[in-house]
Amino acid sequence: MTKKNIPRPTESELEILQVLWQHGPSTVRFVNDELSKRRDVGYTTTLKLLQLMHEKGIVTRDDSSRTHVYRPALREQETQGQIIDRLLEAAFGGSALKLVQQALGNRRTTREELDQIRDLLDNIDPQTPPPPTTDASDELA
Amino acid sequence: MTKKNIPRPTESELEILQVLWQHGPSTVRFVNDELSKRRDVGYTTTLKLLQLMHEKGIVTRDDSSRTHVYRPALREQETQGQIIDRLLEAAFGGSALKLVQQALGNRRTTREELDQIRDLLDNIDPQTPPPPTTDASDELA
DNA sequence: TGTTTGCTACGAAGCCATTCGTAAAGGCTG
DNA sequence: CAGCCTTTACGAATGGCTTCGTAGCAAACA
Numbered sequence: 400m401t402k403k404n405i406p407r408p409t410e411s412e413l414e415i416l417q418v419l420w421q422h423g424p425s426t427v428r429f430v431n432d433e434l435s436k437r438r439d440v441g442y443t444t445t446l447k448l449l450q451l452m453h454e455k456g457i458v459t460r461d462d463s464s465r466t467h468v469y470r471p472a473l474r475e476q477e478t479q480g481q482i483i484d485r486l487l488e489a490a491f492g493g494s495a496l497k498l499v500q501q502a503l504g505n506r507r508t509t510r511e512e513l514d515q516i517r518d519l520l521d522n523i524d525p526q527t528p529p530p531p532t533t534d535a536s537d538e539l540a
Numbered sequence: 541m542t543k544k545n546i547p548r549p550t551e552s553e554l555e556i557l558q559v560l561w562q563h564g565p566s567t568v569r570f571v572n573d574e575l576s577k578r579r580d581v582g583y584t585t586t587l588k589l590l591q592l593m594h595e596k597g598i599v600t601r602d603d604s605s606r607t608h609v610y611r612p613a614l615r616e617q618e619t620q621g622q623i624i625d626r627l628l629e630a631a632f633g634g635s636a637l638k639l640v641q642q643a644l645g646n647r648r649t650t651r652e653e654l655d656q657i658r659d660l661l662d663n664i665d666p667q668t669p670p671p672p673t674t675d676a677s678d679e680l681a
Numbered sequence: 682t683g684t685t686t687g688c689t690a691c692g693a694a695g696c697c698a699t700t701c702g703t704a705a706a707g708g709c710t711g
Numbered sequence: 712c713a714g715c716c717t718t719t720a721c722g723a724a725t726g727g728c729t730t731c732g733t734a735g736c737a738a739a740c741a
Contacts, residue, residue, distance in 0.1 A: 409697090409698060409699090410630050410698090411698075411699070412698095413630045413631045414630065417631070417633055421633070426718095427718080427719085428717085428718085440700090441700070441701060441702095442717095442718095443700085443701065443702080443703095443719095443720095444699070444700050444701065446718085446719070446720085447699085447700080447701085447720090447721090448698095448699080448700095450719085450720080450721095451698090451699095462719090465706095465707060465708080465717090465718065465719085466717085466718065466719095467718085467719080476642065478631075479631055479632065479638070479639075479642045480642055480645075482627070482631050483639070483642050483643050486623070486627060487643075489551050489554045489555065490554045490558070490619075490620055490623050491620065492558055492562070495643050495644065495649055495653065496649075496653045496656055496657060497620070498620075498624070498643050499640050499643055499644065499657055499660070500657075500660055501617065501620045501621050501624050502624050502628075502636050502639050502640055502643070503636065503640065503660060503661070503664060504621075504660070504664075508636055508637075508664065512636065512637045513661055513664060515637055516637065516640055516641075516657075516661060517658070517661060519640070519641055519644060519645070520644070520654055520657060520658060520661075523644060523645075523649065523654060550727085550728060550729090551728090552728075552729070553728095567688095568688080568689085569687085569688085581730090582730070582731060582732095583687095583688095584689090584690095584730080584731060584732080584733095585729070585730050585731065587688085587689070587690085588690090588691090588729080588730075588731085589728095589729080589730095591689085591690080591691095592728090592729095603689090606687090606688065606689085606736095606737065606738075607687085607688065607689095608688085608689080682741100683740100683741095684739100684740085684741085685738105685739085685740080685741095686737100686738085686739075686740090687736105687737090687738080687739095688735100688736085688737080688738095689734100689735085689736085689737100690733100690734085690735085690736100691732105691733090691734085691735105692731105692732090692733090692734105693730100693731090693732090693733105694729100694730085694731085694732100695728105695729085695730085695731105696727100696728085696729085696730100697726105697727090697728085697729105698725100698726090698727085698728100699724105699725085699726085699727105700723100700724085700725080700726105701722105701723090701724085701725100702721100702722090702723085702724100703720100703721090703722090703723105704719100704720085704721085704722105705718100705719085705720080705721105706717100706718085706719085706720105707716105707717085707718080707719100708715100708716085708717085708718100709714100709715085709716080709717100710713100710714090710715085710716100711712105711713090711714090711715105
């Protein structure tokens with residue numbers, strides 16, 4: 400199954416991916432310890448999750464030694480991008496603007512972060528061609 | 541019934557909420573027609589979804605006439621805000637900056653939207669006092 | 682008035698995510 | 712060596728989401 404088909408990580412899987420992204424290749428024990436800092440989770444639960452993720456191709460593992468070492472098979476940015484895509488469609492009607500407004504509006508954001516975002520904005524090439532607004536309001540059913 | 545506890549809408553429920561937010565109070569038929577523009581969905585499926593959402597308190601309905609009229613019980617901004625909160629925790633380690641970077645970085649965003657975001661930034665009161673930075677970078681596992 | 686159409690209610694099935702219990706095996710220590 | 716600890720592998724139970732089929736009823740229509 401060398402599928403390009405990237406499985407969409409569940410919420411639990413994302414938690415684990417975050418640990419792996421942040422700390423690099425990790426054992427089940429380590430991942431579980433990290434997760435345990437945030438919530439109650441059994442060791443075998445974490446193990447099972449990692450095994451499933453392995454089957455799905457979300458992580459790879461080195462099982463040459465008895466204690467397996469897992470590492471992410473998905474890159475952080477790509478994955479996050481995908482998630483945003485979904486969210487954009489699912490909850491924001493495709494409007495990145497609305498999403499950013501929400502992310503920044505209802506939240507305490509530091510001046511430093513705001514500045515960083517401004518920098519980011521200045522480095523974006525605006526996509527001049529506004530997509531032909533597919534206004535389906537004239538259709539009927 | 542009158543639960544304070546706001547249930548977190550599922551993805552399908554969000555689709556429906558979007559229709560209601562956008563078009564106002566709607567019948568099952570109307571919602572289903574809207575959903576059908578995007579994907580294949582049976583009438584009774586939409587009906588059931590709306591009934592469940594009603595039970596959960598996600599929508600209210602007027603059943604005084606034979607054809608019931610549903611309307612959202614959650615406000616768009618609040619709901620979207622909640623969703624962002626979750627996403628922030630689940631996938632972005634709580635960093636709104638990272639999220640915004642992803643939302644804007646890998647995406648075709650129009651100049652107009654970028655300008656609007658700049659306006660938004662200018663109207664945000666930055667949280668100048670970075671609270672006693674709980675810098676966890678020295679922790680180990 | 683009898684038929685057809687449209688609507689709601691309900692239940693059940695299928696699928697997936699999550700959690701946990703238990704067993705088997707390797708390795709380490711006393 | 713014996714026993715304990717850690718690890719992996721499974722299997723199963725649970726619960727939630729989604730979908731659909733069927734039935735009953737009301738309204739509209741010819």
